[in-house]
Amino acid sequence: MGIIYEDAVLIKESEREGDHTVITVNCPDKTGLGCDLCRIILLFGLSISRGDVSTDGKWCYLVFWVVAKPTTRWNLLKKRLLEVCPTCTPAASGIYYYMPEFQQRRPPDIFLLKFWCSHDRRGLLHDITKVLCELELTIKRVKVYTAPDGKVMDLFFVTDIRDLLHTTKRREETIKRLKLVLGDAMISCEIELADPEVTARLQSFLPSSIPEDTFRLELPGQHSNGVLANESVSVVMDNSLSPSHTLVQIFCLDHKGLIYDIMRTLKDYNIQIAYGRFFANQNGNCEMDLFIMQADGEKITDVHKKNTLCSRLRMELQQPLRVDVVSRGPDPELLVINPVELSGRGRPLVFYDITLALKNLNIRIFSVEIGRCQIHDQEWEVYRILLDEWDGFSATRNEIKECVKKKLMGWE
Numbered sequence: 001m002g003i004i005y006e007d008a009v010l011i012k013e014s015e016r017e018g019d020h021t022v023i024t025v026n027c028p029d030k031t032g033l034g035c036d037l038c039r040i041i042l043l044f045g046l047s048i049s050r051g052d053v054s055t056d057g058k059w060c061y062l063v064f065w066v067v068a069k070p071t072t073r074w075n076l077l078k079k080r081l082l083e084v085c086p087t088c089t090p091a092a093s094g095i096y097y098y099m100p101e102f103q104q105r106r107p108p109d110i111f112l113l114k115f116w117c118s119h120d121r122r123g124l125l126h127d128i129t130k131v132l133c134e135l136e137l138t139i140k141r142v143k144v145y146t147a148p149d150g151k152v153m154d155l156f157f158v159t160d161i162r163d164l165l166h167t168t169k170r171r172e173e174t175i176k177r178l179k180l181v182l183g184d185a186m187i188s189c190e191i192e193l194a195d196p197e198v199t200a201r202l203q204s205f206l207p208s209s210i211p212e213d214t215f216r217l218e219l220p221g222q223h224s225n226g227v228l229a230n231e232s233v234s235v236v237m238d239n240s241l242s243p244s245h246t247l248v249q250i251f252c253l254d255h256k257g258l259i260y261d262i263m264r265t266l267k268d269y270n271i272q273i274a275y276g277r278f279f280a281n282q283n284g285n286c287e288m289d290l291f292i293m294q295a296d297g298e299k300i301t302d303v304h305k306k307n308t309l310c311s312r313l314r315m316e317l318q319q320p321l322r323v324d325v326v327s328r329g330p331d332p333e334l335l336v337i338n339p340v341e342l343s344g345r346g347r348p349l350v351f352y353d354i355t356l357a358l359k360n361l362n363i364r365i366f367s368v369e370i371g372r373c374q375i376h377d378q379e380w381e382v383y384r385i386l387l388d389e390w391d392g393f394s395a396t397r398n399e400i401k402e403c404v405k406k407k408l409m410g411w412e
Contacts, residue, residue, distance in 0.1 A: 008025065052276070245293050261317070
């Protein structure tokens with residue numbers, strides 16, 4: 001069977017406030033491993049300020065310097081990072097080989113968390129979302145309705161990272177934590193395995209108010225030399241500096257999840273990184289050099305492929321998420337849209353950041369829908385949050401849009 005060692009992931013915590021915590025990963029390689037690791041780091045609310053990546057195609061070595069938080073659960077982070085590291089098996093030669101068959105996992109069960117509250121309050125939805133994140137329950141879909149009498153029905157479709165929500169103990173723990181947040185407002189709370197037909201119906205929808213250009217993945221006007229640039233983003237691809245790799249040089253504004261967005265894009269295009277180095281400076285800019293190759297081990301020489309990848313990277317650097325406030329009848333509706341990985345995983349903490357931004361603005365949420373749609377051969381996650389304008393909030397629609405965007409991008 002596959003073997004994975006505890007020292008495949010090492011975390012050296014910062015000794016002083018303001019210093020970086022260093023995460024080192026040393027394990028067998030696989031395409032997309034960098035994406036999987038960066039996604040978990042983002043899920044724990046950590047920002048990567050510097051990184052080094054190297055691999056020979058079989059074994060890899062990655063180092064991330066992250067900005068620590070006082071509340072970070074480092075032991076749990078290490079456990080989650082170890083879970084995505086490929087297992088290996090020892091051979092007689094003493095060389096360890098990656099065994100991909102050991103990585104196959106069944107899709108997680110989806111559970112319906114349903115509860116009624118006697119009344120709503122500002123920030124309540126964010127407080128619930130925070131508890132679910134702390135419990136490692138991943139929110140897949142949400143339906144929130146406010147009844148005419150002021151009662152609120154919340155439907156959360158979640159998966160459990162710990163794979164224990166089928167047990168009585170885990171369910172009781174979840175309900176207890178929610179009760180602490182909701183207090184006497186909670187009327188009832190139930191947790192049950194979701195009906196597959198119900199979850200399937202929740203997955204596909206596309207609001208007619210969203211222009212199709214919103215879902216564009218690539219930018220027009222790419223140049224034949226593989227260079228795309230504007231005032232804040234530069235993506236340059238060069239085949240002259242290495243006999244076997246294509247060099248990608250990136251300069252852009254830093255944002256929350258930047259390294260994840262780049263790694264996710266390369267994973268979706270089945271591109272492997274042989275060596276990479278990146279860092280974010282104090283001015284809020286990020287520089288990155290990546291030596292990449294295709295799955296067949298060759299550099300990218302096809303002009304169309306080069307331009308397509310270059311354009312997609314630039315789009316991800318400029319617009320990893322789309323944010324807008326539109327009219328839905330007489331009320332404003334906040335829309336947040338982001339691409340989904342080919343593996344089917346959405347971007348971490350999007351709903352958490354949305355609800356936190358609205359809580360900070362003192363805006364009450366009337367209803368919520370989260371679903372997915374397929375546009376241009378790409379799956380998208382769509383968040384529709386109907387705001388309660390009758391609640392008398394003072395922020396303009398543009399201020400709401402900018403506040404939510406800054407929270408999602410980490411630009412506060």
